[in-house]
Amino acid sequence: MKKRVWLIGLDGASFDILEPIFAAGKMPVLKKVMDTGASGILRSTIVPFTPQAWGSVITGNNAGRHGIFGFVRQMPGQAPEFLSSRTLQGDKLWTRLGRGGLKSLVVNVPLTYPPDPLNGSMVTGMMTPSTESEFTYPPQLKDRILKERPDYRLDVTSSIDKSRSLALLDELEAAMEHRVALTLDLLKEQDPDFLFKVFVLPDRIQHAYSQLIHPKSTAYDSAKAAKARGRIWDSYAKLDRALGRLLAAAPEGTDMIFLSDHGFSVERGGFFTNDFLAGIGARRFKKAGSASAGAAGLMRGVIRRFNLAGIKKFVPNKMIRQTIDMTKEAIDWEQTQAYASPLAQQGISINLKGREPEGIVEPQDYEKVRDGILSEIAKVSQENGAGSVAAFRREEVFDGPYIKGIPDIVLDFAASSLEAKDAVLGGKPISWSDGGSRGIHHREGLFLGVGPGVRPGVYEDLSLEDIAPNTLGLFGLDGSDSMDGVRRDDVFDF
Numbered sequence: 001m002k003k004r005v006w007l008i009g010l011d012g013a014s015f016d017i018l019e020p021i022f023a024a025g026k027m028p029v030l031k032k033v034m035d036t037g038a039s040g041i042l043r044s045t046i047v048p049f050t051p052q053a054w055g056s057v058i059t060g061n062n063a064g065r066h067g068i069f070g071f072v073r074q075m076p077g078q079a080p081e082f083l084s085s086r087t088l089q090g091d092k093l094w095t096r097l098g099r100g101g102l103k104s105l106v107v108n109v110p111l112t113y114p115p116d117p118l119n120g121s122m123v124t125g126m127m128t129p130s131t132e133s134e135f136t137y138p139p140q141l142k143d144r145i146l147k148e149r150p151d152y153r154l155d156v157t158s159s160i161d162k163s164r165s166l167a168l169l170d171e172l173e174a175a176m177e178h179r180v181a182l183t184l185d186l187l188k189e190q191d192p193d194f195l196f197k198v199f200v201l202p203d204r205i206q207h208a209y210s211q212l213i214h215p216k217s218t219a220y221d222s223a224k225a226a227k228a229r230g231r232i233w234d235s236y237a238k239l240d241r242a243l244g245r246l247l248a249a250a251p252e253g254t255d256m257i258f259l260s261d262h263g264f265s266v267e268r269g270g271f272f273t274n275d276f277l278a279g280i281g282a283r284r285f286k287k288a289g290s291a292s293a294g295a296a297g298l299m300r301g302v303i304r305r306f307n308l309a310g311i312k313k314f315v316p317n318k319m320i321r322q323t324i325d326m327t328k329e330a331i332d333w334e335q336t337q338a339y340a341s342p343l344a345q346q347g348i349s350i351n352l353k354g355r356e357p358e359g360i361v362e363p364q365d366y367e368k369v370r371d372g373i374l375s376e377i378a379k380v381s382q383e384n385g386a387g388s389v390a391a392f393r394r395e396e397v398f399d400g401p402y403i404k405g406i407p408d409i410v411l412d413f414a415a416s417s418l419e420a421k422d423a424v425l426g427g428k429p430i431s432w433s434d435g436g437s438r439g440i441h442h443r444e445g446l447f448l449g450v451g452p453g454v455r456p457g458v459y460e461d462l463s464l465e466d467i468a469p470n471t472l473g474l475f476g477l478d479g480s481d482s483m484d485g486v487r488r489d490d491v492f493d494f
C-alpha cells in the first residue's frame, strides 16, 4: 500500500484554549484524535515567532542553521533582509521527499513565498504579498485558482480594530472554506504522498480574542466573555468540521499529524529592554530617549502588521532601514555597551568593536560585558519571580552559520508571559499589567497524531525540529543525521 503522510498545521493552537472547547463538545474530530492517538506538548522555538517556528518544522533545524530569527535578518555588515522562502536556508522537507521520488502538495504554509519548484504543487501562505504575485507552483495553478475562486484569500489579518467586533470570524471562516475546498480538489486530482497544509484561524482568533477565550485571562469570567464565547467557539467548530472533511478524504493507512508552531498565553506585562539597559548603565540615549521612542513606535507598527499577519504587502525594506537608522541616531554610541535590537528579535546585542559600526566594546571585554548583563538580568528576574526573564548566551541555544545574525543574548519569557518591549518607559524594567488579556505566543505548542505509523500515547519532549526527521522516517527515508531534530521510535512506528 502506498505510504501517505499528512501534516496539518494549526497555527497557534494551544491545549489551554482547546480543552474547554473539547469539553463543550465543539471539536469532536480533533478530540477523538487526541483521545485515540498520540498527543503531547510540542516545544516551540526561542523565540516562538511564526516564521522561525515554521522554519524549524520545514528544515528540521535550529535558527542558527535555517537563518530565520525574529522578523528581519540582520547579518553583521549587511543590509537588513526581510524574510521569504529564499531566506530560509537548508533542504526543505518537500525537497528531500522529492529526491526520494515522493510527490508533495504544500498549501498555505508560512514562509513558502516565492514558491519553490518541487515534485508536486505548492500554494504559498502567510507572508505572500498578494494574489497578484506568483503564489503557486506550477505557476499556471494560480490562474486556475483565481478563475474558480475569485474570492480566494491568501491570508486574513487580525488587528486591534477588528478585535472590537466579531466580524473577523466571518472573514476567517470564508477564507478557510475556500482554502479547504481547494486543498480537497488538489488532493483528489494529485493524490500526493505528502500533504502539508496550514490553517491560520486559531492564531488570528487568539491574537484578537484571547481575553475572551483563554482560561488564564482575567477577563475570562466576565459577562462579555461569556456572551461572545459561543460565537468564537463556533469558528473552532467550523475548523473542526474542515479537519473532519480532510480526515474523511484521507486514503486508508494515511498517517495524520496535527501540529502548532507555538501555543498561546495571555500577556502579563512588559520587559522594557532599553530601560533595563539604561538602568544598568549599559546604554545611553542622546536626548532622553525621545527620538528612540519615535523609532520604536514606528517599528512597533511595522511588527504589529507582520505579526498579526495577513500582510497584504511586505513592509518595504526602506521602512525597516529608516527605523533602524532612527534608532541608531538616537543612541549615544560612544557610551553604549549594549543595545536591544530594534528588529523585534527579543534580544540584546553587544556594541562590539570591529563588528558594529560604532562599536566600543573591545573583543577581549565581550564576555565580561555579556556576563555582567546576564547577572543583572538574573537579579531582575529574581526580584520579579524566579525565572520571569530567562536569558541565554546565543550559542547556548543555537548553532550554525546564521548564529551571527542572532543577538548576543536571547530572552525567553515562557515562565512569566511577559513580552519584550522596545518602547522607553523611563522607569522600572518590568511593568506588570493586571488585565493579562492580550494574546501572545508561548512555547508550548500542540502535537497530535493518528495512523498506522503513530503509536497512541501521551508524549513529552517533542520539539518542532523533530517533525521533519520523523516525517522522513515514516517514508523510510533517513535525514536525521543532518538535522537537529531527532527520530522518535517511541512515538512513531517506522
Ligand SMILES: [Zn+2]
Pocket (backbone or CB within 6 Å): 011, 012, 049, 050, 203, 261, 262
Ligand atoms: Zn504562528
